[in-house]
Amino acid sequence: xxxxxxxxxxxxxxxxxxxxxxxxxxxxxxxxxxxxxxxxxxxxxxxxxxxxxxxxxxxxxxxxxxxxxxxxxxxxxxxxxxxxxxxxxxxxxxxxxxxxxxxxxxxxxxxxxxxxxxxxxxxxxxxxxxxxxxxxxxxxxxxxxxxxxxxxxxxxxxxxxxxxxxxxxxxxxxxxxxxxxxxxxxxxxxxxxxxxxxxxxxxxxxxxxxxxxxxxxxxxxxxxxxxxxxxxxxxxxxxxxxxxxxxxxxxxxxxxxxxxxxxxxxxxxxxxxxxxxxxxxxxxxxxxxxxxxxxxxxxxxxxxxxxxxxxxxxxxxxxxxxxxxxxxxxxxxxxxxxxxxxxxxxxxxxxxxxxxxxxxxxxxxx
Numbered sequence: 001x002x003x004x005x006x007x008x009x010x011x012x013x014x015x016x017x018x019x020x021x022x023x024x025x026x027x028x029x030x031x032x033x034x035x036x037x038x039x040x041x042x043x044x045x046x047x048x049x050x051x052x053x054x055x056x057x058x059x060x061x062x063x064x065x066x067x068x069x070x071x072x073x074x075x076x077x078x079x080x081x082x083x084x085x086x087x088x089x090x091x092x093x094x095x096x097x098x099x100x101x102x103x104x105x106x107x108x109x110x111x112x113x114x115x116x117x118x119x120x121x122x123x124x125x126x127x128x129x130x131x132x133x134x135x136x137x138x139x140x141x142x143x144x145x146x147x148x149x150x151x152x153x154x155x156x157x158x159x160x161x162x163x164x165x166x167x168x169x170x171x172x173x174x175x176x177x178x179x180x181x182x183x184x185x186x187x188x189x190x191x192x193x194x195x196x197x198x199x200x201x202x203x204x205x206x207x208x209x210x211x212x213x214x215x216x217x218x219x220x221x222x223x224x225x226x227x228x229x230x231x232x233x234x235x236x237x238x239x240x241x242x243x244x245x246x247x248x249x250x251x252x253x254x255x256x257x258x259x260x261x262x263x264x265x266x267x268x269x270x271x272x273x274x275x276x277x278x279x280x281x282x283x284x285x286x287x288x289x290x291x292x293x294x295x296x297x298x299x300x301x302x303x304x305x306x307x308x309x310x311x312x313x314x315x316x317x318x319x320x321x322x323x324x325x326x327x328x329x330x331x332x333x334x335x336x337x338x339x340x341x342x343x344x345x346x347x348x349x350x351x352x353x354x355x356x357x358x359x360x361x362x363x364x365x366x
Contacts, residue, residue, distance in 0.1 A: 008296035026357030044260025045132025084124035113146025140249020148175030193241035
């Protein structure tokens with residue numbers, strides 16, 4: 001039996017590569033003779049560059065950029081003949097800071113701008129920025145500043161630095177646009193949220209970054225100031241709220257949106273892998289209602305369906321019912337937490353995923 005293993009990361013516990021390895025290890029306990037092919041995936045968030053590098057012919061450039069709170073962090077730029085690929089989470093990701101030390105009103109996207117600038121300096125004519133997993137909520141102001149934008153406010157100081165902006169004290173984007181020149185920007189994102197409002201960056205994603213509920217209206221108001229001082233209409237465009245508003249900044253600079261999971265799928269030849277498999281396995285930390293909005297699970301399930309292959313999900317948690325699961329093109333979803341309990345799953349994520357994979361193999365491998 002040929003099995004394709006194409007998971008996303010299990011956020012906060014396992015990278016996509018680690019998840020794939022754990023699934024393979026557990027599966028082989030029951031079915032050692034099965035042919036297992038791994039294709040770790042990403043939708044634009046953590047693991048984006050590594051996933052693309054596995055399928056594209058390019059060079060990885062090691063850099064040091066500004067992290068979400070100003071300290072230097074390592075990052076990698078993937079440069080091919082056709083484009084350069086940036087992973088925003090490497091410069092401003094949640095994983096860079098322990099949960100009890102996160103300050104979303106101070107976190108900045110300056111480092112993402114530095115990565116984009118490095119891609120331009122490397123000669124790229126097309127720069128793809130993977131969005132997701134950010135600790136920031138600054139509307140991309142730091143990115144704009146790193147590329148040369150200027151304002152009366154401190155654009156590098158996170159959302160908290162935007163209070164001085166008004167319609168009369170606007171952000172000058174001229175130098176940032178000149179820095180990019182004719183370079184085409186692409187925002188690789190799995191979300192279509194606007195920048196502001198109930199479906200915006202702050203209200204939907206602020207909580208997972210450590211923002212208290214009582215601060216959300218204040219921070220949303222600060223991003224409103226940024227929008228009024230640049231282009232308010234752009235704030236309403238789908239994807240403007242991606243990665244704490246990094247999508248907004250990229251759209252201001254002329255970026256187009258493309259699904260990150262589609263890019264990775266094409267680079268890895270996911271359709272061909274699905275067609276050659278008897279069974280497709282994918283997974284993520286939480287299989288829930290957001291999984292149908294351009295996430296890895298949705299992309300893999302769609303590719304499996306197009307190849308007429310069954311698709312099974314292994315997840316940390318399963319928060320949707322059978323009807324929703326089938327509507328996503330998934331034949332069955334299994335939960336690590338249901339098998340070993342949430343505490344054990346967090347204590348030994350790789351071992352827990354392997355145990356779940358062994359159980360799934362008993363049901364699906366002949």
